[in-house]
Amino acid sequence: MSAPQATRTTALHAGAWWLWALGLATAASRTTNPLLLGLLVGVAGYVVAARRTDAPWARSYGAFVKVGLVVLGIRLVFAFFLGSPIPGTHTLLTLPEVPLPDWAQGVRIGGRVTAEGMVFALYDGLKLAALLICVGAANALANPSRLLKSLPGALYEAGVAVVVAMTFAPNLIADVQRLRAARRLRGRPDRGVTALLQVGLPVLEGALERSVALAAAMDARGYGRSAQVPRAVRHTTSVLTLGGLLGICAGTYGLLGDTGAGYGLPLLLAGLTAALAGLRLGGRRSLRTRYRPERWGVRAWLVSGSGVAVAVLMIWANGYAPAALHPPAVPLTTPVLPLWPAVSVLLGLLPALVAPVPRAPERPRRAERAPSGTRAVRNGRDDGDDRLRGAGGHPGGGPHSPQHTKEPTP
Amino acid sequence: MIRFEQVSVTYGDAAAPAVRGIDLTVPEGELCLLVGPSGVGKSTVLNAVCGLVPHFTGGTLHGRVTVDGRDTRTHRPRELADVVGTVGQDPLAHFVTDTVEDELAYGMESLGLAPDVMRRRVEETLDLLGLAGLRDRALTTLSGGQRQRVAIGSVLTTHPKVLVLDEPTSALDPAAAEEVLSVLQRLVHDLGTTVLLAEHRLERVIQYADQVILLPAPGAPPVMGSPSEIMAISPVHPPVVALGRLAQWSPLPLTVRDARRRAAPLRDRLRDRTPPTAGRPAPGPGPEADRNGPAAEVRGLGVRRGPTDALYRVDLTVRAGETVALMGRNGAGKSTLLNTLVGVHQPSSGTVRVAGAVPHRTAPRALLRHVGLVPQEPRDLLYADTVAAECAAADQDADAPAGSCRVLVSRLLPDVPDSVHPRDLSEGQRLALALALVLTARPGLLLLDEPTRGLDYAAKARLVEVVRALAAEGHAIVLATHDVELAAELAHRVVILADGEVVADGPTDDIVVSSPSFAPQVAKVLAPLPWLTVPQVARALEATA
DSSP states (O other), X not given: OOOOBOOTTTOOOHHHHHHHHHHHHHHHHTOOOHHHHHHHHHHHHHHHXXXXXXXXXXXXHHHHHHHHHHHHHHHHHHHHHHOOSSOOSOEEEEEOOOOOOGXXXXXXXXXXXXXXXXXXXXXXXXXXXXXXXXXXHHHHHSOHHHHHHTSOXXXXXXXXXXXXXXXXXXXXXHHHHHHHHHHHHTTSOOSSHHHHHHTHHHHHHHHHHHHHHHHHHHHHTTTXXXXXXXXXXXXXXXXXXXXXXXXXXXXXXXXXXXXXXXXHHHHHHHHHHHXXXXXXXXXXXXXXXXXXXXXXOHHHHHHHHHHHHHHHHHHHHHHHOHHHXXXXXTTXXXXXXXXXXXXXXXXXGTHHHHSOBOOOOOXXXXXXXXXXHHTOOOOTTTTHHHHHHHHHHOTTOOTTOGGGGGSOOO | OEEEEEEEEEOTTOSSOSEEEEEEEEOTTOEEEEEOSTTSSHHHHHHHHTTHHXXXXXXXXXXXXXXXXEETTTSOGGGGTTTEEEEOSOGGGGOOSSBHHHHHHHHHHHHTOOHHHHHHHHHHHHHHTTOGGGTTSBGGGSOHHHHHHHHHHHHHTTOOSEEEEESTTTTSOHHHHHHHHHHHHHIIIIIOOEEEEEOSOHHHHGGGOSEEEEOOSTTXXXXXXXXXXXXXXXXXXXXXXXXXXXXXXXXXXXXXXXXXXXXXXXXXXXXXSOOOSTTSOOOOOOGGGXXXXXXXXXXXEEEEETTEEEEEEEEEEEOTTOEEEEEOSTTSSHHHHHHHHTTSSOOSEEEEEETTBOGGGSOHHHHTTTEEEEOSSGGGGOOSSSHHHHHHHXXXXXXXXXXXXXXXXXXXXXXXXXXXXXXXXXXXXHHHHHXXXXXXXXXXXXXXXXXXXXOOHHHHHHHHHHHHHHHHTTOEEEEEOSOXXXXXXXXXXXXXXXXXXXXXXXXXXXXXXXXXXXXXXXXXXXXXXXXXXXXXXHHHHHHHO
8 A cells, every 4th residue: 555645634643653653762762772772763763754744843853853962962971970880890081089078978070981881871861862852753743733633622722722832932933033133124233142132022022912812813713612511510520530630649659659559550540530531521511523633544553553563572572682672781792783673673664654645845936937037027018917917816826826837928 | 783882992091982982783794894094993893893892802891782682791702703703903813723724624613513514614715715725834834915814714614694804905915805805795795794894995995895884083973874975074085086076976986997987077188188297206316316326236136035936036226216116916025125125134146235235244233324124013123112212222223313313203203202102102103103213324225014004094195295205305215015006106116026026117107007906096097098196186187177
């Protein structure tokens, strides 16, 4: 089955992308083998490259990769200066050690830097970076607001608030850019920190005004309309939700604590059921319907399944090849790529084959129109008139619209 | 359908009511136009219909407003959402979601319509407003006109019985405006929707109105009547009505077509006369203007913004004392060209020279003396708390003697005290203040981006006088505008941009008379004679009388 062109109908459920990415992230959390981690990052990166759109949120992948590298760097710097608990024999260099008082026993600044300690920190940092990059991949591949649309009805309004908040940040940045440009018009420098600070107040003012205007518009468009619900149902909802959340807390405590392992799991499950029932009942207050919700089709199963499979196989591999998945730092050994775990990671590439192909980003226009452009008519009286009529006749034709091609050429 | 009973609205700390004594009924299925000068409370009346006044804005509403039998005192705006659709002045502030299709569906989702109904209505609306090609686009990537259409579409999908629009066409180019208005008319005719809209650009909308409500002055009770009755007494009226009043046609023509039918005698009287220069800009600059080189020279300019060429091989020369109007669709590159002239954008090819300087390589402080731009939103230029502080800052920025900005402000805005906060000024006053700030440095080249947006006819007339005086003093002026009447009154030359290319460049008379979308109303009425403005005709008739 070859992948179709992505349209709203064929678009993959945002949840499928998240499951896939979380599967890869789980797998990454189960190994410290740098080769396997590198393979996981490569798989995520390849799928992002093959299936990401040119939408604004898709550009966040690069930012996540950078954050991952920063995390790795910080981990290495800490290991370098603060030492590491890993005993090592290969001393790289010895830093002067800062004497610390007695109460700070166990903390060390400076001292011996061993190859083993650095390698251990590298493996650990790589794991964190790989986790971040997997989350970044989900962010780039799935529109975050679509995911929020799949929330249960009772949480929808909170979801809208989150979406609005997310659109707020880009607006704020656009405002800052516009106002910095406006500073130039007043003859003040438009670059540098001072310029940024001085537009702060007008930007905040504008943001406040915009949120008030948006609230008015949302109110006028029916945001927050609710259905009449019988009193009994309302009370049941509160009891179920509250009781359920309490149950979840108590159950988690039991599971994690030493003593309550017996009642922990049942309590957690009961709490979860009650909370879900409360959410479902609470949804009755909401009148909302969903416009074209994303369908969970075969492709969504395949994409999410591939992620889950990678996670499950990696957890399983922890059973049969623990040494290969966690190459020891002491003694120093060269990590090898274990065959079967590596093959199972490659399963994560499935989305690059089955997920719908995003529409190709538009080529810069004009390349093919250059000749007609140079013959642009410079007189409005004669044949320039026809062009004007053509120009005026398609007001809907934005720079990207297909009507564009209908424009008559002289 | 909409009933106002003895309504008056007083906002929190105001001494006098914003509107008073409104007692009228808008019948079902009519397109009703709300007109009046700036600041008479048009927006207040509109927001009272959808319940935002007083539920959202605060203030006290006396009397009663009912819409389709629902009292706005007891119904909050959200409970009126299925009968009233509201579009405010700024479409961006209206958007809740992030793509076109979701935005169209949002209101219906709130009302809980069935999924198949929603799907059908979204498709219908996409076609109705010509948005089908943009359905998956992110809202932030749309041009101004496209945004306005999405905003209108987003309230149309709920099929409200009443549609309330505040200046729906003021940001649109003439053709896009006509398309939006014909959509409104179709809604009124085919679906029986009641439409109430406020608009300053009467020449665009008056012909579609069934009823006109005139708010003659702040606090004065409204007058309601048929368009021709109201236009006979209205202080705000389009050029075609002004021409009709001048020629004493009765009943007054409201459309170019009506006027043309009556205009035969007038055309005969004017046939052998050449249009006087009075009422038009003084004849362009003489050869001596070129002694110091052109005020701005653009050669083969290309500007790339993201993946698209915003401008492509643009050539433009502006001489001192000359007024040039830049026209063209929304998104054609007008603002980009102006911004490139002040160095905000960097050219990707070609050269730009403003009085010999390269804008994007010149320090802002030095550039200020050569070129000044009043942006689309004049508020962007204003930082200070009072007019006086703003003037002092401008003097400092421009190294001008203290008080020189204040002199300019007094000239442009005679009755504004020093202590007013710039935000409390009306649109027209704010524009004048921004213009004064820019003029403090005495730039040779003055750029105005969409200066008449939100201005009433009186404010526009003042702007025309000011710009003419500046041109006569030797300023070169470039204005980007959709307002064909303004271009006809001011410009020596019109340059039309389409998709970032110059497609026409020539004297105003030649360009606008021959263009169906860019011709002013007087030119359409008197075609093929080359008369462009009412004052021109008035002067000629005075001479013959």
